[in-house]
Amino acid sequence: MTTLAVEKGVGAKLRHWRETRRLSQLELALRADSSARHISFIETGRSRPSADMVLRLAEHLQVPVRERNDLLLAAGYAPRYAETPLDDPAMGALRAGIDQLLQGYEPYPALVVDGTYHVVAANRGIQMLLGGVAEHLLAAPNAMRLALHPEGLAPRIRNLPAWRGHLLHQMERQIALDRSPALRALYDEVAAYPRPAGPADEAGSAQEPGAEDPVAYFALPLRIEHDGQVLSFVSSISTFNTPMDVTVAELAIETFLPADRATVDHLRGLPAH
Template sequence: MTTLVTGTGVGPLLRGWREQRRLSQLELALRADSSARHISFVETGRSRPSEEMILRLAEHLDVPVRERNALLLAAGYAPRYTETALDEPGMATVRQGIEQLLAGYDPYPALVVDGSYTVVAANEGLGLLLAGLPEHLLTPPVNAMRVTLHPEGLAPRIRNLREWRGHLLHQMERQIGLARSEALRKLYEEVAAYPLPEGSAGAEEGRGEEGPEQYAYVALPLRIEHDGQVLSFVSSISTFNTPMDVTVAELAIETLLPADPATVAYLRSARPTP
């Protein structure tokens, strides 16, 4: 994934991150146990920060791991974080852990995506929801946002598409603000331009034909129709704690947990018998 940055050298880059986080030099200095004068000197190029100072500032600015490497390179230092492909031998433990986690969620849908929402792993529960979609959306690399919002994807099946679409676009906007990725911005522009399916349940405002909701959801549900049954899920997203590898840092595990007893019963009944 490419990163959209402004300026050259570590000073302008740090200033860009600080301004994006809407912090003054004094606020950042207090958080990083430094001084506003030193922060100013770093941003203007009058002072070369140490590796430790760069990483400390990056931590307090919530700079993604990939961009922390970019800051170090701009200052003339070697990258601190590795970037290991998920299929390499050194990532075997990570792959095994992901597979076990996804299998443990079956029959509830679960998937793992990278920083550009490319699906890197999924369980059988998700496959149930994707059944019947056109091949061009399911040919690897599969993108979770395209599959969900494309008019030939899940969009026509989502009963509260307007609400769910707004939630996903807001999620992407926030991610763009954190990562400043040009590739992610292009994906956002693509999926945001998809039209709402006309004359389908996907264009409704979020109520099924059965009338008012029977359950008080704890979070915005995804209400999706499957074989004539309206299923309701709440989404949960998990990431790895304090990752030291760029690939691992950008992985997110999303689980769709049943939001009502009817969905639980349907998923269990639809699960293949071992």
Template sequence: MTATAPDPAIGPLLRDWRRQRRVSQLELASRADSSARHISFVETGRARPSEDMVLRLAEHLDVPMRERNTLLLAAGYAPRFTETALDDPAMDALRGGLSQLLQGYEPYPALIVDGTYTVVAANRGMAMLMDGLPETLLAPPLNAMRITLHPEGLAPRIRNLREWRGHLLEQMERQFALNRSPALRALYDEVAGYPLPEPGSEDGEDPGMDPAGLPAPVFALPMRIEHDGQVLSFLSSIATFNTPMDVTVAELAIETLLPADPATVKYLTTHAS
């Protein structure tokens, strides 16, 4: 009879998360109203934590909701958090609210992505920026990182591509600390491998100018992208749900592109249909 490999024990998983967060056993015990001795026993397999303790430790270690289910299973408990498909009837109210949010933001671009940057929904402002992209990139499942950084996507239109690409790759790297998704890692490896123009060869690469020809004020790194001969400047903002109780909802992110100068506001307002 061949023995099957057991699921990962709760101890090593918790230890990995604690070390990743650079938290000592004593500090974690203090946060979770426990003792360093008990945390040590859990990590070494000498004690089995209660379901409540698993959830408390996961909360104080900022473990993503999907991974909290993994911790519960490893400790011998049933998953606590559901993962409801976004097209499920139970999500009707959520989908309706998100749709209203996107429409209300027009004519400015906005989109909603999941944990691997698959585009769940986008408004007409975002569709305008993607106008003219090849069908191979626009075919489902649409991926925001791939569309932005692919050499046949938006990348040739982004005037500060090297800066913006660096920002996006750093953003993905930060997610690795929270999400151990193999799909996310594969996406990162793909987009990080896209070729870049030689230094100084990007058409029109510039620090950004206001209409008077003076350097534009920078409050955050803008994305400067060309559309029909006009350079538009945007600041990116990302929002998530504060108190999700479902894995799908926890992994949704709403990205809005805020015009960074009056010229961009005027252009978008003028071109709104």
């Protein structure tokens, strides 16, 4: 077997994930009920792992579901995880559950994104915040573009430097794990956006939040202007446990919890639509 073949094989890919997780061959072997010698033979291409072994190692290495299919293919096996479009009839119950969750969270904002931050569902709380956003950003909405584009929400985010840094760091962590070219391209695009003139550039507006808002001491808030009122939210991201489908594995539900009483009062005072 040539060096090039080994580098493209399952062994090299598993070694990459093991090194990414900062595990020794012995540590991985103990977790996977194997031996360091066997792990070494797999990584160097001297031994072909069974499909079950590939999946067992992937589980202990916390490999994303999409990449687990890639490992199986590299080892000569068929993929185990389907990638079902969200609009497929088989996804009907999932979509209904997501819609119910988002509606139940109103009037507070909540949305669902896929692995490259395209918005696949959003509630009226999100739609309320998007007033005034450029039409070209709403045509195929992407959460990162909506937040950071100068014609998106960025001019109204009062702590834009801190929030921008948080979002870019979030993407950097994901890129380090997923190695997605599409995600890397999105990162390069949004990181290059110019900072818009607006509230975030006003004197004192970029200071670290927290002085007037106790929850901000332990969670960075999103501070955004709406109808002359500065709203403050802390966000939480949820994913599905043990997904068996690539599409489901890459979905993330982000909810925005009001970080102060003024935000609660403002949202509850808005007319229902």
